[in-house]
């Protein structure tokens with residue numbers, strides 16, 4: 212299955228970023244496993260250490276299994292002065308996790324990130340591919356509620 | 362074109378999508394038809410409007426009434442009241458109390474001249490607005506050297522932060538003999554508070570493509586890549602669509618307009634690293650590596666992507682180019698100041714009445730931008746400071762409100778124009794807190810390649826955290842400055858050389874605050 216994804220791209224090193232993105236996005240736990248790294252390494256004929264080097268450099272990749280929903284809350288200055296720390300506190304207490312952790316039911320992983328380029332609606336977070344802006348504590352409650360239902 | 366009595370501009374962005382704008386537009390159109398107004402009122406899905414509102418935002422022209430946070434349930438009332446009876450629905454207006462209307466100044470716009478007016482997903486509308494005339498001229502009536510000279514004469518400087526003259530950059534690459542050359546567009550936009558490139562691409566993707574084409578012709582590149590951050594989904598979709606349309610019209614591809622010139626444009630996405638906005642790190646990332654900067658020289662213009670000559674330019678820089686080629690350098694120089702020509706696109710954030718997007722002449726003062734385009738301070742708040750240029754920018758106090766904003770004038774104050782982000786702070790906000798947040802950002806984004814920055818950013822963060830808790834001394838404050846200065850002198854790339862700007866400007870303009878907090 213990892214090989215099928217690899218094969219969508221010509222076997223050149225510049226496609227590594229794309230292959231990693233797609234493998235991670237299609238994995239139910241949103242991460243890149245050792246097995247996947249092996250497969251990519253053989254497909255691209257690039258050493259495993261190069262792949263780990265890339266994997267750990269970029270903030271969007273994870274080598275650890277994560278939840279179904281990846282929450283990335285922006286902590287850059289424009290969101291910070293719009294009280295993103297209050298939002299963070301709310302998320303932590305609602306989900307009973309710290310930053311970098313996944314909820315016991317495997318539904319949510321809480322992460323912090325740098326500016327998402329949506330600062331006009333600060334404070335902002337992304338959950339997987341969706342942007343949520345103008346966050347308030349009440350809004351957080353209803354977003355998490357909604358996603359927990361299904 | 363059909364004549365309409367009224368236009369309803371619907372701003373399509375991520376926030377609006379989140380609020381269900383697709384369904385909204387369908388319902389709105391249905392309701393307009395039901396009311397028998399389909400021939401009189403045009404609903405236009407467009408890019409960014411001149412303000413950042415919550416949820417779904419609308420501008421109704423010609424009366425220039427702005428609505429925010431409009432829901433599907435409001436449609437009936439909106440059509441009945443505003444469109445049929447001509448009575449604006451105050452409840453939904455951006456701010457019914459204030460008289461301020463976002464200034465559209467379309468007569469002084471270059472980069473955003475189509476933004477909010479044309480449908481960004483339609484190449485025909487772009488062509489209708491005079492699009493691709495500059496490309497045709499550049500390809501059929503100008504030699505590459507003429508293009509470079511015209512851009513040089515225009516005085517256009519790079520809008521990615523450093524302000525390097527674009528024509529000069531191109532002139533290094535144009536004469537080189539190489540099997541392959543590339544144009545790379547820097548659309549990585551990671552500077553906190555900056556999202557003008559996103560709005561430029563969302564509002565008028567074809568204009569960027571046209572700028573890329575002209576640059577490619579000038580330097581002799583047959584391939585261009587747009588390196589864009591993965592989060593910018595709407596931009597990516599619009600650019601992909603625009604590129605497809607260009608191929609279908611023969612504007613891109615092989616032997617364009619029978620000129621013998623071939624060109625294709627590809628989109629590459631990043632994976633979340635601020636340093637990848639640095640041009641050599643960006644090239645490393647394009648090649649499938651960690652985004653660690655390269656040593657310069659050789660500069661990318663000589664040895665760039667896969668070691669071939671590569672011109673890297675910012676989105677806004679290239680979006681200026683069609684105007685210059687179409688109207689000539691002299692016309693372009695009518696905008697801005699002698700040394701810094703043209704306009705600048707700003708995103709105004711924070712405690713102003715109307716946070717928004719604007720394009721103003723280079724050299725406009727901070728006061729002008731805040732008052733005329735941001736609507737002044739939010740009611741009940743006083744101006745304290747503005748962070749200009751993002752984390753790699755400076756913290757300015759009210760003493761600097763009348764300084765002209767352009768690359769040269771700001772330089773005299775050891776300040777930079779940077780990315781065009783303006784974050785306005787009110788009198789209750791703490792500069793120490795702000796600096797803490799900035800230094801936390803740098804600690805996280807240091808790529809770790811060189812020790813002054815890897816270790817320095819950690820020290821800076823530790824020190825400011827201590828000071829912020831009230832446990833620091835003025836010696837610690839001085840130490841912040843010393844470390845940042847050392848980093849400026851010894852860091853490998855501009856990231857490690859940047860924290861000094863925020864620190865020095867904070868200390869220059871707000872030293873009292875540091876004295877107060879260290880005395881506690």
Ligand SMILES: Cc1cc2nc3c(=O)[nH]c(=O)nc-3n(C[C@H](O)[C@H](O)[C@H](O)COP(=O)(O)O)c2cc1C
Nearest residue numbers: 519520521547550551638639640674675678855856
């Ligand atoms: C840490 C760092 C981040 C940068 N981020 C960006 C960016 O997001 N967008 C950009 O256009 N330039 C960025 N730059 C500047 C680029 O290195 C480069 O100067 C620019 O792309 C050149 O284009 P221009 O001449 O058109 O401005 C960054 C530089 C540094 C050192």
Ligand code: SF4
Nearest residue numbers: 808809810814854857
């Ligand atoms: S200055 Fe910082 S970002 Fe630049 S190379 Fe050194 S460690 Fe990396």
Ligand code: FES
Nearest residue numbers: 285290326327330
């Ligand atoms: S600062 Fe949070 S989205 Fe830009």
